[in-house]
Amino acid sequence: MVRRLVGFYEYGNALADLDQLVSLANEEDLEVIDEIISDRGEFDVYLTLPDKFTPQSESYSTSGAVSGTRGSGNEFRKSGLAWITALARVEFGAMVAGFTAEPNPFKDVTPDSHDYKSVMQLLMEGVAGHYSGLSKAPQFAKKGRARYKDATVQVALTLSRRARIARAMMAPLLAPGPSEYNPAQAYELAGYKSKLDEGQKRVNEDIKEFLATRRSAGTTSGTRRFVEGCASALAGERRELAAGTATVKRFPAE
Amino acid sequence: MRNKGWSTCLMAVLMVACATIAVENSAAQVPKKHLRELESNFLPAWRQGDNLTILTSLGKVVQRMSDDQVVELDKLFADDQMPKSAQILVEARLHLLQHGLEKKLPKPGLRELLLTLDNIDAEIQMVLEEVKLHGEKLEAATGNESFEEYESLIWDTHVLEQKIGASITLAEYAVFVRKIRDRFLRRELEPQQREILEKDYAVLGEELAETLKELGERETLVRITRLKFANNILANSDSLKDRYLATWALETDGRLVREDLTGEESDFSSPALNDPNLLTQLNEQVKAGAELAGEELIKKSGLLFTGLHWWMRGRYGMGTEAYGFLKSDKAVTSDAALFPLYMPEKTPIPTSRYSQSGAIPEIDRRHNYIWEWEYREVVSSRTTRTKDKVTDRRVTSETQLSRFY
Numbered sequence: 001m002v003r004r005l006v007g008f009y010e011y012g013n014a015l016a017d018l019d020q021l022v023s024l025a026n027e028e029d030l031e032v033i034d035e036i037i038s039d040r041g042e043f044d045v046y047l048t049l050p051d052k053f054t055p056q057s058e059s060y061s062t063s064g065a066v067s068g069t070r071g072s073g074n075e076f077r078k079s080g081l082a083w084i085t086a087l088a089r090v091e092f093g094a095m096v097a098g099f100t101a102e103p104n105p106f107k108d109v110t111p112d113s114h115d116y117k118s119v120m121q122l123l124m125e126g127v128a129g130h131y132s133g134l135s136k137a138p139q140f141a142k143k144g145r146a147r148y149k150d151a152t153v154q155v156a157l158t159l160s161r162r163a164r165i166a167r168a169m170m171a172p173l174l175a176p177g178p179s180e181y182n183p184a185q186a187y188e189l190a191g192y193k194s195k196l197d198e199g200q201k202r203v204n205e206d207i208k209e210f211l212a213t214r215r216s217a218g219t220t221s222g223t224r225r226f227v228e229g230c231a232s233a234l235a236g237e238r239r240e241l242a243a244g245t246a247t248v249k250r251f252p253a254e
Numbered sequence: 255m256r257n258k259g260w261s262t263c264l265m266a267v268l269m270v271a272c273a274t275i276a277v278e279n280s281a282a283q284v285p286k287k288h289l290r291e292l293e294s295n296f297l298p299a300w301r302q303g304d305n306l307t308i309l310t311s312l313g314k315v316v317q318r319m320s321d322d323q324v325v326e327l328d329k330l331f332a333d334d335q336m337p338k339s340a341q342i343l344v345e346a347r348l349h350l351l352q353h354g355l356e357k358k359l360p361k362p363g364l365r366e367l368l369l370t371l372d373n374i375d376a377e378i379q380m381v382l383e384e385v386k387l388h389g390e391k392l393e394a395a396t397g398n399e400s401f402e403e404y405e406s407l408i409w410d411t412h413v414l415e416q417k418i419g420a421s422i423t424l425a426e427y428a429v430f431v432r433k434i435r436d437r438f439l440r441r442e443l444e445p446q447q448r449e450i451l452e453k454d455y456a457v458l459g460e461e462l463a464e465t466l467k468e469l470g471e472r473e474t475l476v477r478i479t480r481l482k483f484a485n486n487i488l489a490n491s492d493s494l495k496d497r498y499l500a501t502w503a504l505e506t507d508g509r510l511v512r513e514d515l516t517g518e519e520s521d522f523s524s525p526a527l528n529d530p531n532l533l534t535q536l537n538e539q540v541k542a543g544a545e546l547a548g549e550e551l552i553k554k555s556g557l558l559f560t561g562l563h564w565w566m567r568g569r570y571g572m573g574t575e576a577y578g579f580l581k582s583d584k585a586v587t588s589d590a591a592l593f594p595l596y597m598p599e600k601t602p603i604p605t606s607r608y609s610q611s612g613a614i615p616e617i618d619r620r621h622n623y624i625w626e627w628e629y630r631e632v633v634s635s636r637t638t639r640t641k642d643k644v645t646d647r648r649v650t651s652e653t654q655l656s657r658f659y
Contacts, residue, residue: 001586003581003585003586003592004573004575004580004581004582004583004585004586005579005580005581005620005624006568006571006572006573006578006579006580006581006595006620007568007569007571007620009585009592009593010564010565010567010568010571010595011564011565011568013561013564014561014562014564014565014568015561016561017557017558017560017561017564018557018558018561018562018565020557021554021557021558021561024550024553024554024557025554028494029494029554032494032495032498033498033558035495036495036498036499036558037562039402041603041604042566042569042570042601042602042603042604043562043565044603044604045604046604046605046606046607046618048607075606075607075608077606084562084565087569088565088568090619090621091568091619091620091621094620094621094624095620095621095624098621098624098625099624125619126619126621126622129619129622130621130622158625158626161625162625162626165621165625169621
């Protein structure tokens with residue numbers, strides 16, 4: 001189903017071409033390419049970072065030809081090849097995380113890649129946004145559940161997918177590498193991870209409970225679709241267990 | 255994407271309008287029963303992009319109202335930054351036509367047909383005027399434009415070709431409803447109404463087809479000019495930036511112009527394109543330019559501009575379903591169905607997501623939204639279990655989203 005998402009095919013093709021270009025380009029080429037991209041406003045990328053992760057200096061966040069310009073709050077305008085590929089990589093990876101069985105959607109994010117810093121900042125922006133949204137969802141944050149079982153699992157399926165995307169985005173941020181986080185930032189990130197893991201576990205329990213109920217109660221055409229969705233959602237959990245990255249212990253690994 | 259906030263405001267406006275009707279009881283006011291119909295069926299359909307229900311509900315209401323009442327309704331819509339009722343109907347009908355659903359469309363009543371045909375005519379005339387202005391712009395070109403200016407000229411031609419293509423579909427529809435028009439023409443009509451119904455859209459369609467051919471030739475001519483310009487740059491400039499741009503133009507224009515000249519169409523209206531030596535000259539230019547650029551630059555400029563083209567499609571493209579987030583379900587199995595996307599007519603320049611006038615692009619990150627389509631589908635599926643007439647109708651379009659699940 002990921003093929004139906006606008007951006008999957010397009011960003012995938014863009015990365016195939018532009019990554020190959022980077023491998024062939026020399027310093028002079030890269031400088032000129034950044035200039036060509038910066039000349040065209042349609043390739044600008046706006047970045048919004050949370051307070052605690054906003055860099056002190058502009059140079060920290062600039063890897064393109066044009067220096068980052070402060071917008072309102074913690075927003076920066078960026079341009080250049082690294083930001084183009086970084087945005088494509090983050091969007092593509094998020095689609096893979098949410099809609100495929102790929103266990104490591106951001107596997108090509110490595111410290112030696114040309115857009116590593118840009119990708120990390122866009123991932124941070126993404127994680128912060130999803131974390132904030134999920135924290136406000138009662139069912140995810142253990143503040144309440146829907147009145148009807150069907151409604152509960154419906155919301156759980158949705159939240160589960162969002163959490164999968166957020167947690168996949170978090171993986172490269174926590175991976176060993178040239179971390180630029182100070183202790184306070186590292187502590188904050190660990191807090192994000194812990195709460196996202198807990199929330200994912202919570203909604204997965206809702207999904208399992210629904211499955212157990214429906215197995216005995218029979219299904220209508222409506223609930224049959226949810227049952228299929230449940231299987232798909234829990235497959236993510238099984239993959240994590242298989243990869244040794246899961247925090248949920250009760251579900252058997254395949 | 256449609257703004258969710260407006261519907262709440264419009265509902266409030268409609269409710270106030272209902273109350274106003276009771277007090278004023280004016281013939282120009284939109285009758286209360288029609289406002290209820292709009293609130294129950296049209297508004298949810300508008301919010302969800304369900305064109306069939308939009309057409310059914312709004313078409314029924316417009317058909318039953320007087321001219322003055324339609325004007326009043328359009329004022330209510332305008333208060334909420336919505337298009338006029340005629341435009342909504344035409345767009346909904348056109349959208350369905352473009353998806354090959356003409357047999358499913360409700361037959362238009364006289365009022366809706368008049369509004370639709372009148373707007374089709376206005377729309378087509380507007381596009382033809384744009385084509386004329388574009389021709390004047392091309393005539394004023396010096397032949398020494400910058401790459402950016404050439405790109406703009408080519409893009410404008412491409413956009414106009416798309417618009418003429420859409421206009422041809424509109425004209426075809428006007429021909430398609432000829433039997434319905436003939437039926438209404440047997441009635442007593444105002445002279446202005448008769449004029450609208452009697453217009454010969456078949457002739458207009460032929461004119462549009464000719465215009466489309468002319469636009470194709472315009473694009474070929476611009477590309478031939480740019481190709482010469484690119485060759486000149488490659489022969490005389492040391493600037494790597496200019497050479498990147500020139501190499502890409504040489505490769506693209508050389509390929510496309512050769513395709514145009516060797517395609518099925520061989521009888522061009524432009525004398526320049528009928529020159530028997532043109533293809534040979536063009537091949538020589540491309541060969542000379544390629545030698546000046548070198549294989550390495552050809553490869554790198556190709557990767558750069560093709561990659562950027564894909565990126566633009568990912569960033570600004572819209573699919574045919576789910577407010578543009580999704581492509582048709584054929585994309586799951588067909589590679590050909592992966593490609594088509596709606597692209598903005600004017601190249602967008604991104605703004606801050608906090609911009610007062612609205613962020614560009616509206617979807618700043620796709621990952622912030624894609625996960626929730628499942629939820630939207632789920633919400634609609636709950637409504638299938640109700641027997642409520644209103645929600646039953648909503649399901650028609652939303653059920654399609656279940657394939658996304």
